[in-house]
Amino acid sequence: MxxxxxxxxxxxxxxxxxxxxxxxxxxxxxxxxxxxxxxxxxxxxxxxxxxxxxxxxxxxxxxxxxxxxxxxxxxxxxxxxxxxxxxxxxxxxxxxxxxxxxxxxxxxxxxxxxxxxxxxxxxxxxxxxxxxxxxxxxxxxxxxxxxxxxxxxxxxxxxxxxxxxxxxxxxxxxxxxxxxxxxxxxxxxxxxxxxxxxxxxxxxxxxxxxLPIEHSIDFRARHRARHMVRHSREFLEDSLKRGHCPSMVEICKHLGISQRSLQYGFRDLMGMTPVAYLRTLRLNRVRADLRQPDSNLTVTEAATRWSFFHLSKFAQDYRQMFGETPSETLALANR
Incomplete structure (x- = not known):
């Protein structure tokens, strides 16, 4: 030392x-x-x-x-x-x-x-x-x-x-x-x-x-993609607060970019499509809600809050993502 x-x-x-x-x-x-x-x-x-x-x-x-x-x-x-x-x-x-x-x-x-x-x-x-x-x-x-x-x-x-x-x-x-x-x-x-x-x-x-690499082509592309991901998240969350889950068309229109640019940006930065990322983000938000102790929140309420309305598909995706059912998450939070 x-x-x-x-x-x-x-x-x-x-x-x-x-x-x-x-x-x-x-x-x-x-x-x-x-x-x-x-x-x-x-x-x-x-x-x-x-x-x-x-x-x-x-x-x-x-x-x-x-x-x-x-x-x-x-x-x-x-x-x-x-x-x-x-x-x-x-x-x-x-x-x-x-x-x-x-x-x-x-x-x-x-x-x-x-x-x-x-x-x-x-x-x-x-x-x-x-x-x-x-x-x-x-x-x-x-x-x-x-x-x-x-x-x-x-x-x-x-x-x-x-x-x-x-x-x-x-x-x-x-x-x-x-x-x-x-x-x-x-x-x-x-x-x-x-x-x-x-x-x-x-x-x-x-x-x-x-490392002065800020002017490289790859850096500038990731810089644009990073802001694209951030603004997509913000638009999604603002829309969900109003009870609406936006489509890819609406996100592209809001950001003023093409669907192809949106796809490339998410793949380059996050390694996944925008649909997959935003769905995963919503699953994480449901999980955060369910992990709050003594909230009196039901699984259905948490799921629909984040625009999951096909509840059996939601429960399947949730278990695949986190290794437990939404009900198990809620039960552990209130134990």
Whole structure:
């Protein structure tokens, strides 16, 4: 591990970091445990969901390692005053961070405060990220003498760094060493851990090269497709609030694009057709409603709220997607 940049203050009692280690049974549970990062998780592939969420909270940063057994789509907004440095620990054809595909040799991403993010995570993937106070990280980097973030602190940054593997190994080791130490009643100091984490991230960024690929044809196509998907979702949700499930013709007319462009955009970005994606989104919304405890909601009410009127077909599709019937979901929520 790198050395901490500052010693402990004399006479100050050591405060250990907080550690969270959870096994999850639904994609939405990830967002429930990250109130500091407003995120919506949507399960896209079929089958039982098994997720893992681990977090180390030093008081100054939150280090997160998470994984899931199904393909998921994550969307949200980075909280005010904070930023993250993140990377995927594997690669696969559908792995994507906003407009950026994840290559085999990996990338690091800087997500500044107030930025929208749109991430597609394949089954079996692990993501590692560290949330910082943005101003503190930028000040530390200026002191470190690394210009990568301070050149464009309000824009998403994408970096390729030979130091990523070392950073990955270090952060991964933290999730082994700290819980074991806490179990032995040994309290590693949170401030010391915080300083070491900051130094490790800055060392990786110091070796990094920014990737100026925003002007490539593939990037521009994914950028257009990302906005197309977002506006399609928004139109669908606004229409459903009025009790109407829009057709593909209505979505194309609203977006001012052809059906072929809509098909290509969804396939390029999401790996599925717009009909399949929007239906999957609606199934996820039904599931979210059914998982609310003590809501007095029936399966029929939840299904029709999201424009599923062929109830036997809905129940079949729901079970294929989530590995349980809607009634089982509702019963578990009210147990």
């Amino acid at each position: 790198p050395n901490a940049s500052k010693p402990n203050k004399p006479g100050r009692a050591a405060v250990p970091p907080r550690h969270l280690d959870l096994k999850l049974q639904d994609a939405s549970e990830h967002s429930l445990h990250q109130s500091w990062l407003p995120t919506e998780f949507c399960q896209l592939s079929r089958g039982d969901y098994v997720g893992s969420f681990q977090e180390l909270d030093t008081g100054r940063q939150r280090v997160v390692r998470e994984s899931q057994s199904q393909l998921v789509h994550k969307q949200g907004l980075m909280s005010h005053g904070h930023c993250t440095i993140s990377f995927h620990r594997q690669t696969a054809p559908l792995a994507r961070f906003c407009e950026y595909q994840i290559p085999a040799n990996g990338l690091m991403f800087y997500l500044p405060a107030g930025s929208e993010f749109d991430v597609q995570v394949p089954a079996g993937f692990e993501i590692m990220y560290v949330r910082f106070d943005q101003q503190q990280l930028l000040e530390a980097q200026q002191a470190f003498g690394t210009p990568n973030l301070t050149a464009n602190p309000d824009r998403i940054g994408v970096f390729k760094s030979p130091g990523q593997k070392r950073l990955d190994a270090f952060l991964n080791a933290l999730f082994d060493v700290i819980p074991a130490a806490l179990a032995r009643k040994y309290a590693p100091d949170a401030d010391q851990i915080s300083q070491i984490v900051t130094d490790s991230v800055l060392l990786a960024l110091d070796q990094a090269d920014p």
